[in-house]
Amino acid sequence: MTTVAECLPLARKACDYLTASPDPYHAVNNAATKLRVAGFECLQARKPFAGKMRPGGKYYYTQDDTAIVAFTIGTQLDVDRPYGFKIIAGHTDSPNLRVKPRSKRTSAGECVQLAVECYGGGLWHTWFDRDLGVSGKVLVRNGSSIESKFVLIELPVARVSNLAIHLATADERAAFRVNKEDHLQPIIGTKSVLEEEAKEQLQDGWTEFQEPELLSLISAELGVEAKCIVDFDLCLFDMQPAAIAGIKSEFVHSGRLDNLATCFVSVEALLTHAESSLAGDTDISIVILFDHEEVGSGSTTGACSPIMSEAVRRISSALSPKSTEDFHSAILRQSFCLSIDMAHALHPNYSNKHEKGHAPELNKGIVIKTNRNQRYATSLISDHILREVARRESLTPPQAFVVRNDCGCGSTIGPTLAQNTGIRTVDAGMPQLSMHSCRETMGTMDLMNGLQLFLAFFNHFREVDNQLSEGYCCDIEQR
Structure with missing residues (x-):
């Protein structure tokens, strides 16, 4: 055996x-x-x-x-x-969180968020308070041609934060319910000079609807100019690597x-x-x-x-x-x-x-x-x-x-x-x-x-x- x-x-x-x-x-x-x-x-x-x-x-x-x-x-x-x-x-x-075609999202306060869509039937409460990276496929303009590139950003750039227990009602604490549209939009940063500069650089029929910080992140990872990014299909993923676990190493967690x-x-x-x-x-x-x-x-x-x-x-x-x-x-x-x-x-x-x-x-x-x-x-x-x-x-x-x-x-x-x-x-x-x-x-x-x-x-x-x-x-x- x-x-x-x-x-x-x-x-x-x-x-x-x-x-x-x-x-x-x-x-x-x-x-x-x-x-x-x-x-x-x-x-x-x-x-x-x-x-x-x-x-x-x-x-x-x-x-x-x-x-x-x-x-x-x-x-x-x-x-x-x-x-x-x-x-x-x-x-x-x-099942995962996927960036919407228009990634820019209007947020309250100073936080910068991504607009994401729920893909599949996930246990969405498990996505809260996780360090999330970004990966997927990006289309990049290279002269007169369009190239496909895979992107893997292994940095904790996004996070879906829980509501503090002190701000939740007794009913909310007793039965946690996720509003997938309102509660699962991740925070990726705070508004900055970089964002304002990016807005000035990236204005056309597609980029004006994209989160500038996201485009900057992708362009830096791929080594291309942000203005060359034509489109993308991006997923968020938990940064914690797969692990062998259990007292006798009898489990795999991933x-x-x-x-x-x-x-x-x-x-x-x-x-x-x-x-x-x-x-x-x-x-x-x-x-x-x-x-x-x-x-x-x-x-x-x-x-x-x-x-x-x-x-x-x-x-x-x-x-x-x-x-x-x-x-x-x-x-x-x-x-x-x-x-x-x-x-x-x-x-x-x-x-x-x-x-x-x-x-x-x-x-x-x-x-x-x-x-x-x-x-x-x-x-x-x-x-x-x-x-x-x-x-x-x-x-x-x-x-x-x-x-x-x-x-x-x-x-x-x-x-x-x-x-x-x-x-x-x-x-x-x-x-x-x-x-x-x-x-x-x-x-x-x-x-x-x-x-x-x-x-x-x-x-x-x-x-x-x-x-x-x-x-x-x-x-x-x-x-």
């Missing part, structure tokens, strides 16, 4: 990734850097894939810098026979565990698979990380987009140029998707919130999530497949989660992907506490549990599926 000590090297790498990835742009860029260093070839998604790939190859491409597709092609893949895609799907976004822990582990699994298991692989192993799951996935980079179905079609068409529509449909039926998102661990202070027979615990393994009302995509067959690949590697058996009948159930990208592609899907994830908090908690050992299960999926899915398919067909014939 794996020990906490054996899991610490992986946990430290995870903490580095989490701290360096405060937004989807950096999450994808850091993943792409890992892949590139490991010898994965970057494909240009705007150009045809025909002639660009071969069995034994390793590839990746990105979509709008916040979604990424990375895959390996088994050396034993037969391009003339239907093969399968072994898919791990996750998402790169997390922002964005939902769902960057999945992003990290899935990419690590693909890298390990590419290094050790391509020689005997007859299929395609692929990781797809989407954006915008926290707000419904309805975007060009979300799970409602054609990213996954397009990836399967484009890759298979490039490998098998003579393939027909029927050939492509057979590939879909040979494929399988792990929809991986974090799961709710049993909270010792709120144990009544879990259904008694389905209460996953930290450091006890991956959780399979089931909902008969199709809030999760798990089915009889997909549940069995994931449990069987774990059994074949003698791994910690997956835990089970079902929401209580008197409680609403969240959802994932799983049902959307299954509906859009017809690919069999199971919803699973690593257990955690404080989901959607500014700072969350998971088990150190569950990072390793996730890595081992994802590798088992890449290595054993085909044999498990073949065995299952043969038995199923025989059963139908007997009827």
